[in-house]
Amino acid sequence: MALYSDKVMDHFQNPRNVGKMEDADGIGEVGNAVCGDIMRMYIKVRDGIITDVKFITFGCGSAIASSSMATEMIKGKPIAEALELSNKAVAEALDGLPAHKLHCSVLAEEAVRAAVKDYYDKHGVAYDPAIFGCDSCAHGHDQAPGEA
Amino acid sequence: MYVYADNAATTALSPKALEAMLPYLQGEYGNASSLHSVGQRAAEALQKARDTVAEVIHADPKEIYFTGGGSEADNQAILSGAMAGARKGKKHLISTAFEHHAVLHTLKKLESQGFEVTLLDVHKNGVVSAEEVAAAIRPDTALVTIMFVNNEIGTIQPIGEIAKVCREKGVLFHTDAVQAVGHLPVDVQALGVDMLSMAAHKFHGPKGVGALYVRRGVPVVNVIEGGQQERGKRGGTENIAGIVGMAAALKEAVTDLEGHMAYVTGLREKLITGLTQIPHSCLNGDREKRVPGTVNLCFEGIEGEGLLLWLDAKGVAASSGSACTSGSLDPSHVLLALGLPHEIAHGSLRLSVDAWNTEEEVDHILQVVPEVVKYLRDMSPVWDELERGEATHLI
Numbered sequence: 400m401a402l403y404s405d406k407v408m409d410h411f412q413n414p415r416n417v418g419k420m421e422d423a424d425g426i427g428e429v430g431n432a433v434c435g436d437i438m439r440m441y442i443k444v445r446d447g448i449i450t451d452v453k454f455i456t457f458g459c460g461s462a463i464a465s466s467s468m469a470t471e472m473i474k475g476k477p478i479a480e481a482l483e484l485s486n487k488a489v490a491e492a493l494d495g496l497p498a499h500k501l502h503c504s505v506l507a508e509e510a511v512r513a514a515v516k517d518y519y520d521k522h523g524v525a526y527d528p529a530i531f532g533c534d535s536c537a538h539g540h541d542q543a544p545g546e547a
Numbered sequence: 548m549y550v551y552a553d554n555a556a557t558t559a560l561s562p563k564a565l566e567a568m569l570p571y572l573q574g575e576y577g578n579a580s581s582l583h584s585v586g587q588r589a590a591e592a593l594q595k596a597r598d599t600v601a602e603v604i605h606a607d608p609k610e611i612y613f614t615g616g617g618s619e620a621d622n623q624a625i626l627s628g629a630m631a632g633a634r635k636g637k638k639h640l641i642s643t644a645f646e647h648h649a650v651l652h653t654l655k656k657l658e659s660q661g662f663e664v665t666l667l668d669v670h671k672n673g674v675v676s677a678e679e680v681a682a683a684i685r686p687d688t689a690l691v692t693i694m695f696v697n698n699e700i701g702t703i704q705p706i707g708e709i710a711k712v713c714r715e716k717g718v719l720f721h722t723d724a725v726q727a728v729g730h731l732p733v734d735v736q737a738l739g740v741d742m743l744s745m746a747a748h749k750f751h752g753p754k755g756v757g758a759l760y761v762r763r764g765v766p767v768v769n770v771i772e773g774g775q776q777e778r779g780k781r782g783g784t785e786n787i788a789g790i791v792g793m794a795a796a797l798k799e800a801v802t803d804l805e806g807h808m809a810y811v812t813g814l815r816e817k818l819i820t821g822l823t824q825i826p827h828s829c830l831n832g833d834r835e836k837r838v839p840g841t842v843n844l845c846f847e848g849i850e851g852e853g854l855l856l857w858l859d860a861k862g863v864a865a866s867s868g869s870a871c872t873s874g875s876l877d878p879s880h881v882l883l884a885l886g887l888p889h890e891i892a893h894g895s896l897r898l899s900v901d902a903w904n905t906e907e908e909v910d911h912i913l914q915v916v917p918e919v920v921k922y923l924r925d926m927s928p929v930w931d932e933l934e935r936g937e938a939t940h941l942i
C-alpha cells in the first residue's frame with residue numbers, strides 16, 4: 400500500500416501555483432521550522448475576489464500537496480469563500496491523507512487565513528478579529544488532529 | 548536506473564542464502580527436536596549454521612543463541628544483563644542517547660521496574676569514549692550496552708576499549724552489532740565483549756532471524772518461554788530455513804571482507820565528496836570513524852520526506868531522520884543527540900551502500916540529489932529567508 404493517494408502524489412510532483420509573487424496583496428506564513436512544516440501563501444485580490452495565488456512550502460509530501468490543493472481551491476473565489484476552506488475539505492480533495500499527516504492540511508487552511516488577514520491589515524479592511532481566532536495558536540502544529 | 552541505497556534499513560536476500568534456504572522451505576521440513584531422521588536432518592542443519600556463525604565471530608557454537616532478529620537479541624541481552632545485576636543488588640545501566648529503539652525502549656521498561664539508566668552523550672561526532680564509560684560506571688552498575696555502529700549515521704564506537712574498561716570494573720558489556728556484523732571484522736574474543744547482537748537481514752540474509760552471542764558463564768534470561776530449543780533459552784520451533792540463510796549470508800559477507808570494505812569505502816568517499824559540495828550541507832558523524840557504507844547528510848532549508856519522495860521518483864531509495872518521515876513531531880533522536888537543531892535535522896538524508904552497489908549507481912545518486920535539493924530549496928520559504936538574509940545559515 401502506498402503512503403499517499405495518487406492525487407497527493409500528483410500535487411506533490413506537479414504542484415499547482417508554486418512560486419513566489421512579487422506584487423502580492425496579502426502574504427501569510429504559518430508553521431515553523433522546528434516543527435518541520437512551513438507554508439507561505441501569496442494572494443492577489445480584485446474586488447473581493449482572489450484573482451491569483453502562489454505558495455512556497457518547506458515540508459513533507461503531504462504539506463506540499465495540501466498547499467497546492469488549497470491554492471486551486473481558493474483561486475478565483477471570493478474572499479469570504481476562501482475563509483471557509485477547511486483542512487478537512489483540503490484532505491478530502493486529495494482523496495485523504497494518512498492520519499499522522501492531517502496536521503499538514505491544517506497548515507494549508509491556516510496559510511490561506513493568514514494571507515487574507517495580511518491583505519485586510521495592509522489594505523485597511525475592517526474585520527472582526529474573532530474570525531481569525533487567536534494568534535498564539537496560528538500554526539496549530541502541536542495540537543494537530545491525528546497526532547497522538 | 549533505480550538505485551537501492553538503503554541497505555542500513557535492510558538488504559536484498561543473497562541468491563546464495565536463498566539457495567541454502569530452499570531445501571528447508573521445500574522437502575526438508577523437519578522439526579529439529581524430532582528423533583526421526585527427518586527431524587535429525589534439520590537438527591544437523593541447525594548445528595552447521597550455529598558452527599558457521601560462531602566461527603565468523605570467533606565464538607564457541609554453544610555461545611550462539613538464534614533469535615527472531617536484532618531487536619529480540621537486544622532485548623534478551625539487556626534483560627539478561629539487568630537480571631544478573633539485580634541478583635547482586637546492582638540496578639544501574641549505562642548506554643548512549645543514540646541507540647536503536649530496541650535498546651532504548653528496553654532500558655525504558657527496566658527504568659519503570661526500578662532500574663536507573665545513564666545515557667552517555669555521543670558528542671557532535673557521534674562517538675563515545677571509553678573514558679566516559681569508565682567515569683559513568685558505579686559500584687551498582689549491572690550492564691553497559693553500547694552499539695557497535697550507529698544505524699543512522701554510521702559512526703563506529705571504540706568497542707574493544709569499552710569492553711576492556713567494563714571487564715576491569717567487573718561490569719557486563721553488551722554491544723548491538725547489528726550494523727557491524729558482515730560489514731566490519733567482528734571478533735568477540737579480541738574485542739572482549741560479553742554479549743553481542745546481530746541480524747541476518749542487514750547482510751543479505753532473511754528478515755526475522757538474528758543471533759545473540761553470550762560469553763560462556765553469563766546467565767541468559769528468556770524473552771520467550773517454551774521448550775528446550777536454544778538450550779532452553781528461546782522457546783519455539785526453530786526457523787531452520789531462516790537460520791541456514793543467515794549462516795550462508797554471513798559466510799558470503801565475510802569472504803573477502805577486506806576487499807568489500809575497501810570497495811564500499813570508495814563508494815562512500817565518492818558520495819561524501821560529491822554531496823558535501825552542495826552549499827549549506829553537512830556530513831553528520833565523525834569523518835573517519837565510520838562503517839564503510841553509511842553516509843548521513845543534512846541540507847539546510849529543505850525537509851527530508853519531500854527529498855525522499857523525489858529521490859524515489861528519480862530512482863534512488865534512501866531514508867531520512869525528518870519528523871514527517873517518522874510520523875512524529877520530532878526528528879530522529881540520533882540527530883538530536885548529536886546536538887543538531889531541529890531545523891537542520893529535518894533536512895537529513897541517509898544513504899547506505901554496500902558491496903552490491905556499483906560506481907554507476909553512485910554517479911546516479913550524485914546527479915539526482917543536487918537536482919532535487921535545488922528544486923526543493925527553490926520552493927522553500929526557509930531557504931528564501933536565508934537567501935534574502937532574513938535568517939542566518941546554521942550550516
Ligand SMILES: Cc1ncc(COP(=O)(O)O)c(C=O)c1O
Binds near residue numbers: 621647697726
Ligand atoms: C542498530 C540496530 N539495532 C537493532 C535493529 C533491529 O533489528 P531487527 O529489525 O532485525 O529486529 C536494527 C535494525 O533495524 C539496527 O539497525
Ligand SMILES: [Zn+2]
Binds near residue numbers: 460
Ligand atoms: Zn508534514
